Amino acid sequence: MSAPALPATMRAMLLEAPGRPLRRVERPLPRAASGEVLIRLEACGVCRTDLHVVDGELPDPTLPLVPGHEAVGRIAALGDGVTGFRLGDRVGVPWLGWTCGQCTYCRSGRENLCEQARFTGYTRDGGYAEYMVADARFVFPLSQDYGAAEAAPLLCAGLIGYRSLKMAHDPQRPDAAGALGLYGFGAAAHIVAQLARHQGWRLFAFVKPGDRAAMDFARVMGAEWTGGSDETPPAALDAAIIYAPVGALVPAALRALAPGGRLVCAGIHMSDIPSFPYDILWRERSIHSVANLTRADGEEFLALAPRVPVVTTVETLPLEQANEALARLRDGRLTGAAVLTMGP
Numbered sequence: 001m002s003a004p005a006l007p008a009t010m011r012a013m014l015l016e017a018p019g020r021p022l023r024r025v026e027r028p029l030p031r032a033a034s035g036e037v038l039i040r041l042e043a044c045g046v047c048r049t050d051l052h053v054v055d056g057e058l059p060d061p062t063l064p065l066v067p068g069h070e071a072v073g074r075i076a077a078l079g080d081g082v083t084g085f086r087l088g089d090r091v092g093v094p095w096l097g098w099t100c101g102q103c104t105y106c107r108s109g110r111e112n113l114c115e116q117a118r119f120t121g122y123t124r125d126g127g128y129a130e131y132m133v134a135d136a137r138f139v140f141p142l143s144q145d146y147g148a149a150e151a152a153p154l155l156c157a158g159l160i161g162y163r164s165l166k167m168a169h170d171p172q173r174p175d176a177a178g179a180l181g182l183y184g185f186g187a188a189a190h191i192v193a194q195l196a197r198h199q200g201w202r203l204f205a206f207v208k209p210g211d212r213a214a215m216d217f218a219r220v221m222g223a224e225w226t227g228g229s230d231e232t233p234p235a236a237l238d239a240a241i242i243y244a245p246v247g248a249l250v251p252a253a254l255r256a257l258a259p260g261g262r263l264v265c266a267g268i269h270m271s272d273i274p275s276f277p278y279d280i281l282w283r284e285r286s287i288h289s290v291a292n293l294t295r296a297d298g299e300e301f302l303a304l305a306p307r308v309p310v311v312t313t314v315e316t317l318p319l320e321q322a323n324e325a326l327a328r329l330r331d332g333r334l335t336g337a338a339v340l341t342m343g344p
């Protein structure tokens, strides 16, 4: 079953080898296999993980590869056996693209840790294209409250942000919101700041020393204090989340934490963490990492976002400018999130 008038080919931005710019290509339209949907893309966010894939910092991408895992579009065709979607529905595709459903992780609500998992824009083709296919079970219906470009950052920056904020809560005091430090104030932090303020956290934003634009942005998003990542905040932190891929921030953040405080490392890749004295971890401080998302996280967060309401700040570029978007992200020349748009 497929919609009429689908084109035979599509534009895509292709990674042929890590470390090389993406190349604009014309490729045959992918076909939705059984259980999959074909999506006509409207927008795709540009995430730091895309940079790690393109720069070769994550091992074994499936090459050649269409990157992108914050993909938003409309259902253009349904593969056999797909129910629950109709042609034209607005949907989003996140990083988690497929899991085995059988392993101990999958069967215990921790499918994000499945060792067989496949990932959109890494081991499956993603959203830097006019069309993509996705396993229908891993596709989220999207609220009409958001435009396509504004919704795109919700799918990774928002979702990972949501999971990292959940992890910042002390499970022994689940309703307690105290002082929260955010290290790196980009796409994820600007969404988390809104969720955290909604939950009553006080916000302290740490940015690259001297980055005035990032400090101003963090203030607008509700931070009561902003400073360089080497500075000591005016209050000890109950929790801190690190979004920058910089291992040296781990001991810096531990030093800013109150006893019992939780430190969450939200990225998929980080430079090596320097050694540090046990004294800054002792007194029940703890360090956690966040590994992508579960579908339950997605459903919770995407229901919550329009109620907060989370408002995303995006800079849009046409699909063909994917390399420019990646370069701006690499150099920190962005406010909020970069989003590629596919145009008519």
Ligand SMILES: [Zn+2]
Pocket (backbone or CB within 6 Å): 099, 100, 101, 102, 103, 104, 105, 106, 111, 114, 115, 116, 117
């Ligand atoms: Zn599994």
Ligand SMILES: [Zn+2]
Pocket (backbone or CB within 6 Å): 047, 048, 049, 050, 069, 095, 156, 157
């Ligand atoms: Zn991402």
